[in-house]
Amino acid sequence: MSTPAERKSDLIARDLLRQIAHGDVAPGDTLPTEAALAERYGVNRSVVREANKLLEVHGLVQPVRRRGTVVLDPAGSLSPMVMHALLVDAEGQVNPEVLADFIEIRAELDVLMYGLAAARRTDDDLAVLEQAVVRLGALVDEPAAYGREASAFALAVAAASHNRLFVTLARWHQQVYDDFEELFSLTRQATVAHCQGCRMLIEAIRAREVELARRLVRGFHDWVRETLLASARKEHR
Amino acid sequence: MSTPAERKSDLIARDLLRQIAHGDVAPGDTLPTEAALAERYGVNRSVVREANKLLEVHGLVQPVRRRGTVVLDPAGSLSPMVMHALLVDAEGQVNPEVLADFIEIRAELDVLMYGLAAARRTDDDLAVLEQAVVRLGALVDEPAAYGREASAFALAVAAASHNRLFVTLARWHQQVYDDFEELFSLTRQATVAHCQGCRMLIEAIRAREVELARRLVRGFHDWVRETLLASARKEHR
DNA sequence: TGCGAGAAACAAGTCCGACTTATTACCGTG
DNA sequence: CACGGTAATAAGTCGGACTTGTTTCTCGCA
Numbered sequence: 001m002s003t004p005a006e007r008k009s010d011l012i013a014r015d016l017l018r019q020i021a022h023g024d025v026a027p028g029d030t031l032p033t034e035a036a037l038a039e040r041y042g043v044n045r046s047v048v049r050e051a052n053k054l055l056e057v058h059g060l061v062q063p064v065r066r067r068g069t070v071v072l073d074p075a076g077s078l079s080p081m082v083m084h085a086l087l088v089d090a091e092g093q094v095n096p097e098v099l100a101d102f103i104e105i106r107a108e109l110d111v112l113m114y115g116l117a118a119a120r121r122t123d124d125d126l127a128v129l130e131q132a133v134v135r136l137g138a139l140v141d142e143p144a145a146y147g148r149e150a151s152a153f154a155l156a157v158a159a160a161s162h163n164r165l166f167v168t169l170a171r172w173h174q175q176v177y178d179d180f181e182e183l184f185s186l187t188r189q190a191t192v193a194h195c196q197g198c199r200m201l202i203e204a205i206r207a208r209e210v211e212l213a214r215r216l217v218r219g220f221h222d223w224v225r226e227t228l229l230a231s232a233r234k235e236h237r
Numbered sequence: 238m239s240t241p242a243e244r245k246s247d248l249i250a251r252d253l254l255r256q257i258a259h260g261d262v263a264p265g266d267t268l269p270t271e272a273a274l275a276e277r278y279g280v281n282r283s284v285v286r287e288a289n290k291l292l293e294v295h296g297l298v299q300p301v302r303r304r305g306t307v308v309l310d311p312a313g314s315l316s317p318m319v320m321h322a323l324l325v326d327a328e329g330q331v332n333p334e335v336l337a338d339f340i341e342i343r344a345e346l347d348v349l350m351y352g353l354a355a356a357r358r359t360d361d362d363l364a365v366l367e368q369a370v371v372r373l374g375a376l377v378d379e380p381a382a383y384g385r386e387a388s389a390f391a392l393a394v395a396a397a398s399h400n401r402l403f404v405t406l407a408r409w410h411q412q413v414y415d416d417f418e419e420l421f422s423l424t425r426q427a428t429v430a431h432c433q434g435c436r437m438l439i440e441a442i443r444a445r446e447v448e449l450a451r452r453l454v455r456g457f458h459d460w461v462r463e464t465l466l467a468s469a470r471k472e473h474r
Numbered sequence: 475t476g477c478g479a480g481a482a483a484c485a486a487g488t489c490c491g492a493c494t495t496a497t498t499a500c501c502g503t504g
Numbered sequence: 505c506a507c508g509g510t511a512a513t514a515a516g517t518c519g520g521a522c523t524t525g526t527t528t529c530t531c532g533c534a
Contacts, residue, residue: 005496007516009290033485044518046283049486050290053246057294057316065486066526075401076408078315079294101400108349112342163338164312171313242525244487270514281489286515302515303497481530488523495516504507 008043009050014081016051020060020074021085030068031061058082080175087180096232103228107221109169111214116161118205118213125160129202132156136195143186146194151177153198160205190227197223245280246287251318253288257297257311258322267305268298295319317412324417333469340465344458346406348451353398355442355450362397363443369393370435377428388414390435397442427464434460 038045055061059077132153139146151174158170204213275282292298296314369390376383388411395407441450
């Protein structure tokens with residue numbers, strides 16, 4: 001069936017990341033030497049070096065000569081890969097507290113973003129949004145595809161906000177979400193409610209009703225918070 | 238004088254990043270082959286591979302067999318290194334439009350963060366904040382050191398908000414700021430005003446006056462926006 | 475006894491050259 | 505013109521050697 005041939009360096013990096021995120025090695029400790037890791041995983045040292053480079057770029061580790069690669073506090077990285085590792089515990093279950101922190105901030109950002117979209121959208125932006133919501137409506141019965149399309153919708157709103165950083169954030173969130181697709185199995189009830197929410201938001205954006213858009217987003221996120229956290233807490237026992 | 242011996246792979250990566258951020262190579266293009274880069278920079282291919290790995294982890298590039306390393310849209314990365322490259326143009330000057338996008342979002346996040354800090358702070362949090370502001374007050378005449386201490390203050394507020402993601406964001410911002418230290422030369426007027434603002438904010442946090450804290454942050458960021466953007470626009474000609 | 479200079483050990487950083495593997499492009503055959 | 509096989513290519517992996525910056529140990533001197 002042929003796995004897509006993931007590179008060995010990435011596999012090793014993920015394995016080391018898991019150990020760091022789950023606290024098997026504490027900040028301040030050092031990873032095994034490159035030579036030792038090469039032997040442990042049965043690969044060449046250059047492969048280990050590339051794995052370590054990945055961790056280093058993510059801010060999880062810092063190589064220092066003659067000492068080894070020292071582990072840093074994993075809470076300092078924003079990369080989706082690290083977020084994923086921090087959000088999921090050793091048993092593969094979502095930590096509801098971390099998730100709550102996440103939602104708390106995202107809700108506020110969405111309020112701002114939708115408000116800006118309502119204030120600044122062009123007619124072209126609106127057309128793109130309407131197409132996106134039509135595609136959403138056609139997918140309410142297919143949770144996996146719906147999730148991807150919802151990310152596309154969020155990206156379109158970000159574009160309509162005319163703030164480049166929101167576009168960047170939307171892509172970032174998309175990556176985080178992709179990693180989680182398997183965790184948040186959307187129910188039909190959820191997709192229908194989400195789609196309905198999007199339709200109302202588009203109307204607000206069309207009418208340039210900034211305050212209405214903001215209020216709608218607030219309400220929507222209240223619902224998200226209840227739903228997601230309830231299900232995460234239920235599973236987290 | 239001895240430069241701190243930056244690794245060749247990092248130097249090369251920065252050089253390539255600069256070219257990508259400034260559009261010398263467009264998304265969809267491919268970088269030169271590893272062998273060609275190795276020759277161009279006079280290093281071994283493994284060094285080039287590590288440089289490419291860095292770009293790849295930052296989401297700027299994706300290696301594909303038999304084609305080369307293809308360049309992606311740099312607007313998809315949140316890493317401070319990339320932000321820096323996008324925020325500064327070829328002449329080393331800050332792009333005021335990108336900066337405005339940045340501030341727009343940060344202002345909203347700060348309003349939320351300070352509000353949460355006022356609502357949730359413990360007595361310990363308050364003590365740490367008060368120490369931090371004392372240190373700030375002692376540095377109003379030393380712009381460089383003041384900037385670093387201001388980051389520490391922001392980190393303390395993030396901790397007081399009791400949302401882990403704010404702590405992560407504060408560190409992220411700290412890294413972005415570190416890269417910019419040389420660009421934003423703070424005037425004495427700025428440090429004094431900032432310090433005074435922090436004192437007022439601490440009072441609001443002490444009294445748990447959520448709305449007051451939020452209003453103060455809004456006012457403060459209005460001032461920041463005017464000041465920073467005015468100076469960035471002046472230089473950007 | 476204590477302390478500083480020098481030697482050794484160590485781990486990351488760099489280099490070399492070869493081989494492997496996946497993918498693309500080319501080419502000759504039906 | 506379609507098709508299948510083959511060659512070319514660039515990333516991925518390998519192994520082994522050498523370099524460089526640190527730490528630590530040791531030894532001789534004050």
